[in-house]
Amino acid sequence: xxxxxxxxxxxxxxxxxxxxxxxxxxxxxxxxxxxxxxxxxxxxxxxxxxxxxxxxxxxxxxxxxxxxxxxxxxxxxxxxxxxxxxxxxxxxxxxxxxxxxxxxxxxxxxxxxxxxxxxxxxxxxxxxxxxxxxxxxxxxxxxxxxxxxxxxxxxxxxxxxxxxxxxxxxxxxxxxxxxxxxxxxxxxxxxxxxxxxxxxxxxxxxxxxxxxxxxxxxxxxxxxxxxxxxxxxxxxxxxxxxxxxxxxxxxxxxxxxxxxxxxxxxxxxxxxxxxxxxxxxxxxxxxxxxxxxxxxxxxxxxxxxxxxxxxxxxxxxxxxxxxxxxxxxxxxxxxxxxxxxxxxxxxxxxxxxxxxxxxxxxxxxxxxxxxxxxxxxxxxxxxxxxxxxxxxxxxxxxxxxxxxxxxxxxxxxxxxxxxxxxxxxxxxxxxxxxxxxxxxxxxxxxxxxxxxxxxxxxxxxxxxxxxxxxxxxxxxxxxxxxxxxxxxxxxxxxxxxxxxxxxxxxxxxxxxxxxxxxxxxxxxxxxxxxxxxxxxxxxxxxxxxxxxxxxxxxxxxxxxxxxxxxxxxxxxxxxxxxxxxxxxxxxxxxxxxxxxxxxxxxxxxxxxxxxxxxxxxxxxxxxxxxxxxxxxxxxxxxxxxxxxxxxxxxxxxxxxxxxxxxxxxxxxxxxxxxxxxxxxxxxxxxxxxxxxxxxxxxxxxxxxxxxxxxxxxxxxxxxxxxxxxxxxxxxxxxxxxxxxxxxxxxxxxxxxxxxxxxxxxxxxxxxxxxxxxxxxxxxxxxxxxxxxxxxxxxxxxxxxxxxxxxxxxxxxxxxxxxxxxxxxxxxxxxxxxxxxx
RNA sequence: GCCCCGGUAGUCCAACGGCAGAGACAAUGGUCUCAAACACCAUCCAGUGUGGGUUCGAAUCCCACCCGGGGUACCA
Numbered sequence: 001x002x003x004x005x006x007x008x009x010x011x012x013x014x015x016x017x018x019x020x021x022x023x024x025x026x027x028x029x030x031x032x033x034x035x036x037x038x039x040x041x042x043x044x045x046x047x048x049x050x051x052x053x054x055x056x057x058x059x060x061x062x063x064x065x066x067x068x069x070x071x072x073x074x075x076x077x078x079x080x081x082x083x084x085x086x087x088x089x090x091x092x093x094x095x096x097x098x099x100x101x102x103x104x105x106x107x108x109x110x111x112x113x114x115x116x117x118x119x120x121x122x123x124x125x126x127x128x129x130x131x132x133x134x135x136x137x138x139x140x141x142x143x144x145x146x147x148x149x150x151x152x153x154x155x156x157x158x159x160x161x162x163x164x165x166x167x168x169x170x171x172x173x174x175x176x177x178x179x180x181x182x183x184x185x186x187x188x189x190x191x192x193x194x195x196x197x198x199x200x201x202x203x204x205x206x207x208x209x210x211x212x213x214x215x216x217x218x219x220x221x222x223x224x225x226x227x228x229x230x231x232x233x234x235x236x237x238x239x240x241x242x243x244x245x246x247x248x249x250x251x252x253x254x255x256x257x258x259x260x261x262x263x264x265x266x267x268x269x270x271x272x273x274x275x276x277x278x279x280x281x282x283x284x285x286x287x288x289x290x291x292x293x294x295x296x297x298x299x300x301x302x303x304x305x306x307x308x309x310x311x312x313x314x315x316x317x318x319x320x321x322x323x324x325x326x327x328x329x330x331x332x333x334x335x336x337x338x339x340x341x342x343x344x345x346x347x348x349x350x351x352x353x354x355x356x357x358x359x360x361x362x363x364x365x366x367x368x369x370x371x372x373x374x375x376x377x378x379x380x381x382x383x384x385x386x387x388x389x390x391x392x393x394x395x396x397x398x399x400x401x402x403x404x405x406x407x408x409x410x411x412x413x414x415x416x417x418x419x420x421x422x423x424x425x426x427x428x429x430x431x432x433x434x435x436x437x438x439x440x441x442x443x444x445x446x447x448x449x450x451x452x453x454x455x456x457x458x459x460x461x462x463x464x465x466x467x468x469x470x471x472x473x474x475x476x477x478x479x480x481x482x483x484x485x486x487x488x489x490x491x492x493x494x495x496x497x498x499x500x501x502x503x504x505x506x507x508x509x510x511x512x513x514x515x516x517x518x519x520x521x522x523x524x525x526x527x528x529x530x531x532x533x534x535x536x537x538x539x540x541x542x543x544x545x546x547x548x549x550x551x552x553x554x555x556x557x558x559x560x561x562x563x564x565x566x567x568x569x570x571x572x573x574x575x576x577x578x579x580x581x582x583x584x585x586x587x588x589x590x591x592x593x594x595x596x597x598x599x600x601x602x603x604x605x606x607x608x609x610x611x612x613x614x615x616x617x618x619x620x621x622x623x624x625x626x627x628x629x630x631x632x633x634x635x636x637x638x639x640x641x642x643x644x645x646x647x648x649x650x651x652x653x654x655x656x657x658x659x660x661x662x663x664x665x666x667x668x669x670x671x672x673x674x675x676x677x678x679x680x681x682x683x684x685x686x687x688x689x690x691x692x693x694x695x696x697x698x699x700x701x702x703x704x705x706x707x708x709x710x711x712x713x714x715x716x717x718x719x720x721x722x723x724x725x726x727x728x729x730x731x732x733x734x735x736x737x738x739x740x741x742x743x744x745x746x747x748x749x750x751x752x753x754x755x756x757x758x759x760x761x762x763x764x765x766x767x768x769x770x771x772x773x774x775x776x777x778x779x780x781x782x783x784x785x786x787x788x789x790x791x792x793x794x795x796x797x798x799x800x801x802x803x804x805x806x807x808x809x810x811x812x813x814x815x816x817x818x819x820x821x822x823x824x825x826x827x828x829x830x831x832x833x834x835x836x837x
Numbered sequence: 838g839c840c841c842c843g844g845u846a847g848u849c850c851a852a853c854g855g856c857a858g859a860g861a862c863a864a865u866g867g868u869c870u871c872a873a874a875c876a877c878c879a880u881c882c883a884g885u886g887u888g889g890g891u892u893c894g895a896a897u898c899c900c901a902c903c904c905g906g907g908g909u910a911c912c913a
Contacts, residue, residue, distance in 0.1 A: 228842070236841090239912065243913080342911095347913095349912045350913065488904065634850090636849090637848095637849080640849050694851095697859075698862035698863075703860050707860090781855075824893060825893090
């Protein structure tokens, strides 16, 4: 600690406080008083404040420090404003790092996990956060994952959890499958960075697609209370599009092939059809084409399987594909078109088959060019003809060569005309399509919640009976956990081999564990009744507390965690367990803490250690710096920040508390008006600023109040009222209360020096006196042509007419008008007059 | 490519369509000191990315473009 306490000379007021002494002094007092425990029986109006619970890897870092500091402002503020606040904390404690550490150190993952949890818990306590610690939970506790498993079984009963065989993302490094959401845009694993490959495996899925429409539609309600970019990201991820299914009859095949298109109006321009090469449909059609087509297809599929996702994802890659040797019939024109298989058509989007309209889709045009297929323009947009330029046109235009559409110029009308025709003929219909896929939840790893299913050769998939939950993890450690391509649980013979609950015969447990995102999809519900051994969560408490009033977290979870939690909420609502539609009424994401323009990382060597910052400047100064730095959602570059400056300010604020010369409880209403006016304006602004999450401005306003108070104390003779004035006490108490939301230690210390008993968290929020917000006089500006020419001191109650005549009589105004005729006068009393000449 | 968000003093950031500055960092000068650090006092600093438009009046609203950040990407 570099803040030396001032030498305590007898009779002299110290000029600074000892940061570390204050921290050790108040921490036990708060533990004792426990002011933030939420009362389920409270008659008060409730608020549920939630911040994303951490994964226990090592100690807390700067990112945690920021989000917790921001979150704490809201939680403490609501409490001050008379709400009963639920503000819980726990750990998302299943996950790979613990498992990898266990392999490295030949130990059990729980050892690493729970040691880190204790480290983080101690740091959080020292960090002075307003959590209700009685509700602490860890998702890796059997008492928690028992209910994760129970929820899985409920979902399965409703057909929302199922198993299917499908090509899945496989991370060769972590030796496990990944959800689509866990594969980055460049085709690498979001966790370890390895290049993701594909494998054909039977895996468990949650049917998120069943809720695609609602997950999309409800975003409208969240538009104003969720941070915009997250709503946007969710919208993109769910990916709703409107279009049509169109059925093409295939020569020699009974079933027609259905394609999905968003441009049915270009149907007359379809010159070939393409099916996803890796879909079963392609194989079927190849058989129609003959043995050499089958062979060609399988060679082609082999080739594309070998290509990495990175290559696949390169958009400028040349198109590849093969002719399947079959023809399809265009349902409106009767035209015969060839059918191709290619990898630019995705098996799991739409129907896995498209009608190719090269003139009006660049991908199709590239393909047509490569394989010398015909291009036919059917919309004349006025741009050069794509048949010649090889630049597809996608805009509005006049339909040509399009039968009944010819001459039409409106795309919307063109689309609806074709859809009507298709529907009348029974060859297609309008439809809505989503990009969202089902959520792959199986993981071939150990440290997660086991999937509570038993596979019996006689009875098939049998759920573990509820009274046998939880299915606890067997004790495995070290080398037992090494990735081998199958789950480590599969090798735990004694654990895997069980009697079938239905027939009693030999059977095997499902040896996969659930994606840890399952654990975090419902933790906000478990906080409502964390010690209840009879149910996952209390629906009654959920109705009373929920939904979460404000959720704060990082935007790395903008699609994953938030989407999954929303999905869980909707399923549980439809199961009758919840009454609300969305889990988080408002969502705020904090920016990252970076250093010197770069993300902090070991390889760059620019990490900032939170512990060191706390040791050097103290908890309060670090919290203040993070809150003051910028609006919450902006990144903070630590290199631009000055925790030393923050500490300087806190010392100045603290010093005020030693200068107050009136007694506690003095009648502040007799205090000096101008200072009181600043106090009450500050409080009014503070309310608005906290509610609109402009915490950085809140700090600025508090600094302003500190400055004004200092002047009032010292400035006797120059307008200051001196330390005895009751307004000074009111000001300093207000500073302590405002600061307690951000810097609880120094605020508590000030509160004590002001002669109050702890804790400042119990202080009454100042009531704003509207009388004190009225100003004695205001400065009105007079503009000529919008440029300021003069200022007038006027009464705030002045009438428009009076202000106008006052302004027009002003010498500088008269001079500025210079005799020109006044054409118009705009008056916004009492602040502004604009003269137009 | 498409979709979001942003661009204001050297830096971080404020500013209901109405005086561009609330607050801070840095810098400079001073007080204090044997000297320095700390502390305190004072000073300095931009016309709001560019170009149009709307308006009596634009940092703020609209359009186009440039730059930065993020999301997404053969999604038919």
